[in-house]
Amino acid sequence: MARRIGSRYTAHQILGRGSAGTVWLGEGPDGPVAIKLLREDLSSDQELVGRFVRERTALLGLEHPHVVSVRDLVVDGNDLALVMDLVRGTDLRTRLDRERRLAPEAAVAIVADVADGLAAAHAAGVVHRDVKPENVLLDMQGPLGPGGSHRALLTDFGVAKLIDTPRRTRATKIIGTPDYLAPEIVEGLPPRASVDIYALATVLYELLAGFTPFGGGHPGAVLRRHVTETVVPLPGIPDELWQLLVQCLAKAPASRLRASELGARLRELLPMLAGMPPLDVDEPDTEAEEEAAEDVPVPGPVPAAGEPVRRRGAVPLVPGAKPSDSNRDTHTSMRVPAPDELAGGARGTARAPRAAGAPRPGSARNRAVTRRRRLTLAVAAVLLATAGVGTWLATSDDTPTPPEDTHNSTPAVP
Known part of the structure; x- marks a missing residue:
């Protein structure tokens, strides 16, 4: 049923529906539009409404071929809505779900488009803060690009910032999707343009590998990895592309490229990627991380018996939400891990390099191996001590009378 906005x-x-609101197909004075109607609890927040109005000029002024433009912001009674260009196509998450991973040429072409859009946004002083495949739309009506890629446009500018009011997040909350959050956000620092570069490099890694570099398992483990781990190499891609990924996934924001530099560098690599098939790589095991977080409650539904567990990709943080909301909008808030959780050990184990088959430090398997090793050493110490006493008794001329309190005669186990 039609409704006025x-x-x-x-x-x-x-x-589609998401955690921030509902997206409608609408009609305006200039033709079809997409209308993102924010949730009622957001529209009733006077602080957010004020922020919404203040952001109007910046969002309306963001025009670029690789950005889904915001045409209007509507504040009307209980309605708070963003009116955007309507893109005839699909989102990048849908394509990933269908193909699992893309050929390097197509992946790089798509990410280069998004980098160009981010460059325009950053030049205008706008940080996206939630770059992920769900927020990249593919225009199916335009001409095909390198590797058969469709033109990519970044959408949902401003939504994360609008929701991220001090009263909502304070100092203990995070806005965003955990798989794509830069380390400085996890550590509570203010988001700057470099967080978008980190997120976009994560998207590129996912397009190539079929999984994100630090995702999988409990959300707390995902956040911990962003801070403590280095990215696992991807075999089969040119070294120039890999070095570009590593630079943009650097823990230090200042080490990352700017969006304009990233877009230009990616386009320079396209000729060497022509004709390369999708990578054939194995998804890392997240069993140890899940064991390390075994006592921590996981938001959302528990998989039924026999139901496959999603190992990689975006982790839903809203109870009852699914990883694949129909419009892929998963802006959420969650707790920042405490310092001891980020420091390592049983509650903060980083996926450090280790020998094949060796247990991960801090995991349940590692703790079991450690207990067995200690027990073996204790038993060996007792046997050695007993053997020593027996030898002494056998060789001694004056055999002493055993003491009455035999418990006190047992050698101490070191």
Whole structure:
């Protein structure tokens, strides 16, 4: 059923739902539009409404071929809505779900498009803060690019910032999707343009590998890895591309490239990637991380018996949400891990390099191996001590009378 949005727009059909609101297919003075209607609890927040109005100029001024433009911001009664260009196509998450991973040429072409869009946004002083495949739309009506890629456009500018009010997040919350969060956000620092570069490099890694470099398992473990781990190499890609990924996934924000530099460098690599098939790589095991977080409650539904466990990709943090909301909008808040959780050990184990088959430090398997080793050493010490006493008794001329309290005669185990 149609509903009015302000005085200029009519929403006809729901295209999808997410944690921040509902996306409608609508009609405006200039034709079809996409209308993102924010949740009622957001629209009733006067602080957020004020921020919404203040961001109007910056968002409306963001025009670029690789950005889904915001045409209008509507504040009308209980309605708080962003009116955006309508893109005839799909999102990058849908393509990943279908193909699992892309050929390097197509992956690099898509990410280069997004980098160009981010460069324009950053030049205008706008940080996206939630770059992920769900927020990359593919225009199916335009001409094909390198590797058969469709033109990519970045959407949902401003939504994370609008929701991230001090009263909502304070100093203990995070806005974003854990798989793509830069380390400085996890550590509570203010988000700057470099967080978008880190997230986009994570998306590129996922397009190539079929999984994110630090994702999988409990959300707390995902955040910990961003801070403590180095990225696992991807075999089969040119060294120039790998070095570019490593630079943009650097823990230090200042070490990452700017968006304009990333886009230009990626396009320079396209000729050497032509014709390369998708990579054939194995997804890392997250069993140890899940064991390390075994006592921590996991938000959301528990998989039924026999139901496959999702090992990689975005982790839903809203109870009852699914990783694949129909419009892929998963802006959420969550707790920042305490310093001891980020420091390592049983509650903060980084996936450090280790020999094949060796248990991960801090995991349940590692603790079991350690207990067995200690027990073996204790038994060996007792046997050695007993053998020593027996030898002494056998060789001594004056055999002493055994003491009455035999418990006190047992050698101490070191």
